[in-house]
Amino acid sequence: MNRLKQLFDKKDKDILSVYFTAGYPTLDATLKIAEELQNAGADFLEIGFPYSDPLADGPVIQKSSEVAIENGMTLKVLFEQLKSLREKIHIPVLLMGYANPMIQYGVKEFCKKAAEVGVDGVIVPDLPMYEYEELYKNDFIDNGLSNVFLVTPQTSEERIRKIDGLSHGFIYLLSSSSTTGKALNVSDEIGIYYQRVKDMKLNNPLIIGFGISDQKSFERANQYANGAIVGSAFVKTLADKDDYLAHIPAFVKGIKG
Amino acid sequence: MAHTNYRVTEKGYYGDFGGAYIPEMLYPNIEELRNNYLNIIAQPDFQAEFQSLLKDYVGRPSPLYLAKRLSEKYGATIFLKREDLNHTGAHKINNTVGQILLAEKLGKKRIIAETGAGQHGVATATVCALKGLECIIYMGEVDIERQAPNVARMKMMGATVIPATSGSKTLKDATNEAMRDWINNPVDTHYIIGSVVGPHPYPEMVSRFQSIISEETKKQLVEHTGSPSPDYVLACVGGGSNAMGMFYHFLDDEHVRLIAAEAAGLGVNSGHSAATSVLGKEGVLHGSRTILMQTEDGQVIEPYSISAGLDYPGIGPQHAHLHKTKRVEYVSITDAEAMDASLLLSQLEGIIPAIESAHALAQLEKMTFKGDEIVVICLSGRGDKDLNTFMKYFNL
Numbered sequence: 001m002n003r004l005k006q007l008f009d010k011k012d013k014d015i016l017s018v019y020f021t022a023g024y025p026t027l028d029a030t031l032k033i034a035e036e037l038q039n040a041g042a043d044f045l046e047i048g049f050p051y052s053d054p055l056a057d058g059p060v061i062q063k064s065s066e067v068a069i070e071n072g073m074t075l076k077v078l079f080e081q082l083k084s085l086r087e088k089i090h091i092p093v094l095l096m097g098y099a100n101p102m103i104q105y106g107v108k109e110f111c112k113k114a115a116e117v118g119v120d121g122v123i124v125p126d127l128p129m130y131e132y133e134e135l136y137k138n139d140f141i142d143n144g145l146s147n148v149f150l151v152t153p154q155t156s157e158e159r160i161r162k163i164d165g166l167s168h169g170f171i172y173l174l175s176s177s178s179t180t181g182k183a184l185n186v187s188d189e190i191g192i193y194y195q196r197v198k199d200m201k202l203n204n205p206l207i208i209g210f211g212i213s214d215q216k217s218f219e220r221a222n223q224y225a226n227g228a229i230v231g232s233a234f235v236k237t238l239a240d241k242d243d244y245l246a247h248i249p250a251f252v253k254g255i256k257g
Numbered sequence: 258m259a260h261t262n263y264r265v266t267e268k269g270y271y272g273d274f275g276g277a278y279i280p281e282m283l284y285p286n287i288e289e290l291r292n293n294y295l296n297i298i299a300q301p302d303f304q305a306e307f308q309s310l311l312k313d314y315v316g317r318p319s320p321l322y323l324a325k326r327l328s329e330k331y332g333a334t335i336f337l338k339r340e341d342l343n344h345t346g347a348h349k350i351n352n353t354v355g356q357i358l359l360a361e362k363l364g365k366k367r368i369i370a371e372t373g374a375g376q377h378g379v380a381t382a383t384v385c386a387l388k389g390l391e392c393i394i395y396m397g398e399v400d401i402e403r404q405a406p407n408v409a410r411m412k413m414m415g416a417t418v419i420p421a422t423s424g425s426k427t428l429k430d431a432t433n434e435a436m437r438d439w440i441n442n443p444v445d446t447h448y449i450i451g452s453v454v455g456p457h458p459y460p461e462m463v464s465r466f467q468s469i470i471s472e473e474t475k476k477q478l479v480e481h482t483g484s485p486s487p488d489y490v491l492a493c494v495g496g497g498s499n500a501m502g503m504f505y506h507f508l509d510d511e512h513v514r515l516i517a518a519e520a521a522g523l524g525v526n527s528g529h530s531a532a533t534s535v536l537g538k539e540g541v542l543h544g545s546r547t548i549l550m551q552t553e554d555g556q557v558i559e560p561y562s563i564s565a566g567l568d569y570p571g572i573g574p575q576h577a578h579l580h581k582t583k584r585v586e587y588v589s590i591t592d593a594e595a596m597d598a599s600l601l602l603s604q605l606e607g608i609i610p611a612i613e614s615a616h617a618l619a620q621l622e623k624m625t626f627k628g629d630e631i632v633v634i635c636l637s638g639r640g641d642k643d644l645n646t647f648m649k650y651f652n653l
Contacts, residue, residue: 052424052556053542055436056280062423074554099278100541104555125280126541130268150281154443159284177282177443 003092003120004146004169007044008205008226015227016218016256017207018234019046019096021064022081023073025241030081033238035088036245040252042091046123046229049078049097056125058181060232075105082117089118094148094169096123099131107136111143121146121169129159129166137166146170152177153193157200164202171204173197173225175211181232182211194224215257230255263508263575263584269457271578274548277456278541282440286448289363291458297362298355298465310354311469314387315344317351319470321477321633326605333626336481337608337636338474340499347611347638348467348499349380353449355466357384360447367391367446371435373400373428373495374565374613375407376638377451382416392416395434397427403565407642425559428569432543452496453573456544460501460573467502474633475506482631486513489624492635493518493616494587495531495567497576499637504585514586517576518616520562521589531560531568534580534587542570548577563592563646564612566638594619596650599640611638612646 007015018037022030034045050065050073057065085093095114102110102124114122122145127136132147140147146169151160154177163171175190176182197206208221209229221228237251238244269275269291277287297303311317320339328335340348353370360368368390372378378394385392394411398420401408411418424430432454439448453460453467475485490507492500494517507513522530530536537548542557549571550558562568572580579585595612598619603609610618614637626632640647647653 053429053433055433055543056282056440058437059423066424069556076554098541100551100557101555103540104538104551104553126278126544128277128279128281128284131276131278152282152284154285155281174282178441179282179437182441 002144004044007092008170011043012205012226014222015043015207016041016252017044017046017227017229018042018252019048019229019231020235020238021048021050021061021068022078023050023068023071024064024235025067025238025244027071027073027077029244030078031085032245033248034085034093036248037252038089038091040249041256042252043227044092044094046094046096049073049075049095049101051098051101054098056179058179058232060181060235064235064238075101075110079113079117082119086118092120093118094121094123095119099124099127108139111139111145114145115143119145121148123148123172125150129163133166148172150174151197153190160197160200160202164204167204169204170207170226171202172229173206173208175208175221178210180210191224198224215255218255263579265457265461265575269461271575272581273539274546274574274577275457275460276546277544278546279456279544280440282443283436283456286439286443287456293363294359294458294462297359303358303362307355307358311351315350315354316342317469318473318477319343321474321481323481324606327602330605331621331626333630333632335621335632335634336478336487337634338470338503339636340470341608341610341614341636341639345376345380345383346641347376347380348470348502348635349377349451350383351469351502352451352463352466352498353377353380353384356447356449357388357390360390360449361388363447365445365447367393367442368449369393369395369435369438369446370449370451371395371428371431372451373397373431373568374642375400375404375411376566376642378416378418379407379410381449381451382411382414385416386414393438394418395421395431395438397421397425397431399426400428400431400565404642427559429557429559436543452498452569453501453575454496454543454545454547454571460545460575463498464501464505464575467498468505470499470502470635471504471506474503478633486510487631487633489514489516489630489632491516491518491617491620491632493567493613493637494572494576495520495569495613496571497573499635501573501575503635508584515584516586516588516620518588518590518620520564520567520595520616521591522561522563524591525589529561531562531570532589533560533570533572535589537571545574547571547574548580564595564616566611566613567616588620588623590616590619594622598622599647600651608636609640610636611640612643614638
């Protein structure tokens with residue numbers, strides 16, 4: 001939480017976050033990619049822990065999860081890799097994945113381990129507010145981890161306010177109601193939705209995700225929010241197993257301009 | 258004395274199981290359903306149309322048939338609840354008729370569904386044709402090949418069948434694809450889930466629509482035997498919709514022993530099995546906390562059964578609760594035992610059962626009965642769809 005808070009205190013616009021799947025394209029890629037992204041100018045990172053049935057994700061991230069699982073990535077392996085995370089990585093890092101692997105690991109233990117290795121927050125798209133509040137909230141709070149909730153164009157104002165109250169980090173504003181990897185909707189309606197949420201003057205910063213793939217969509221997202229998250233578009237560039245690190249600087253430059 | 262509650266709570270839980278583990282993108286859809294389904298179902302015009310369709314279109318009530326030669330063989334009084342005689346050949350249509358009326362009332366124009374063996378896909382395509390609604394069926398690429406006649410039936414009724422090509426290309430992946438479709442089309446689309454699985458309120462809603470099975474059975478038992486309570490009720494379980502329908506009105510009658518037969522495939526410990534209650538652990542799949550087959554790391558394991566309708570890696574959350582509280586006994590039946598039971602019923606009674614239903618029948622072999630004990634078995638579907646499998650297996 002502190003690293004996230006420090007980041008948002010220092011910088012309140014044009015923040016770039018990049019998502020990638022741990023263990024993809026190779027099992028040992030996780031920290032190398034993180035370091036390269038940091039060097040290239042990413043402001044914070046989301047490291048995905050893979051799941052066999054990622055129903056909020058589109059084909060690109062789903063495929064990367066499949067490959068990562070085949071490569072042998074598990075939460076145990078990931079936490080082992082992340083032991084040296086803070087030797088070189090100084091920017092905030094969040095873990096992103098689905099409820100079941102986290103539950104099997106044990107949520108309390110998961111939160112403890114995440115905090116130990118220096119993770120700042122967690123995004124679990126299929127862990128909604130009610131389940132979080134009833135079952136897991138204290139595990140997150142006890143370990144100083146932010147739990148980041150998603151908001152869609154269909155989320156009611158009342159629910160957004162509740163999410164704002166439960167969040168300590170930022171709010172993940174979805175560009176549309178869709179799975180990951182769909183092109184950004186540029187209709188006026190979306191602009192109205194962003195503006196509506198912006199006008200609510202929430203306590204937490206807003207980061208827009210889903211459909212951010214180039215400089216144009218990144219800039220547009222920044223008109224309304226503190227920053228944006230790139231996922232599928234980045235994961236796509238990692239498909240080149242032998243030379244995946246070489247593509248990273250140009251990719252980040254291509255987004256930030 | 259504390260009475261165990263087998264019904265759902267307002268938040269969608271059965272004991273420790275259930276809930277709605279869904280991404281925020283699906284929250285409005287689920288909330289819309291949760292807030293409206295009970296009211297809509299209770300409306301007189303809904304009930305009038307629902308009952309009329311069940312009677313004249315589906316062909317209900319389905320008979321409760323006293324299987325004399327089967328009874329003689331096992332030394333009990335065995336009744337078969339003939340869901341195989343429903344229009345489209347299985348119990349699945351009870352639920353799709355209910356949900357299509359609900360979708361209409363909610364103003365939905367587009368229907369999506371997942372299917373494994375194709376029975377739920379056929380039942381969905383059928384009611385969409387009946388109501389003139391667009392119908393998209395997600396089916397694993399592997400299942401499309403295995404169940405070609407059902408694919409043809411769906412297409413003939415105007416449905417679009419989309420192959421699920423991700424993961425293991427079977428039912429679990431078809432379900433993921435259908436959920437993704439729903440995420441991407443949140444406003445005009447209703448997702449007809451085919452079993453008692455998924456986020457709340459689906460498990461409760463589907464079991465309610467299927468509860469017509471036990472409601473009729475109780476009345477029919479009174480006609481046959483003078484009492485609404487049998488000694489045993491048996492049904493097969495994949496996700497568990499026919500079993501929930503068959504058990505529904507017996508749950509609070511603690512004298513009735515409820516037995517659910519799961520597919521052990523080549524054997525519970527063979528690595529090719531779908532015996533979820535034995536092999537599974539608590540976890541979250543497709544929107545609810547339940548029991549599912551998974552690796553230590555929480556990755557879902559693909560199940561196996563000779564019957565395409567039972568190879569689901571989880572069971573519905575209410576089943577998980579009934580298992581944990583021991584209200585229902587979950588048993589494992591191998592492919593071979595189910596195939597033998599299929600042949601036996603065909604030859605003793607002239608009824609070729611779906612291989613799914615034969616798993617429930619096979620349990621008879623493992624039981625001993627006292628005197629005139631009364632047994633009801635849900636014959637959830639007919640075996641026409643399985644002829645290819647029978648032909649290969651028995652070398653017919």
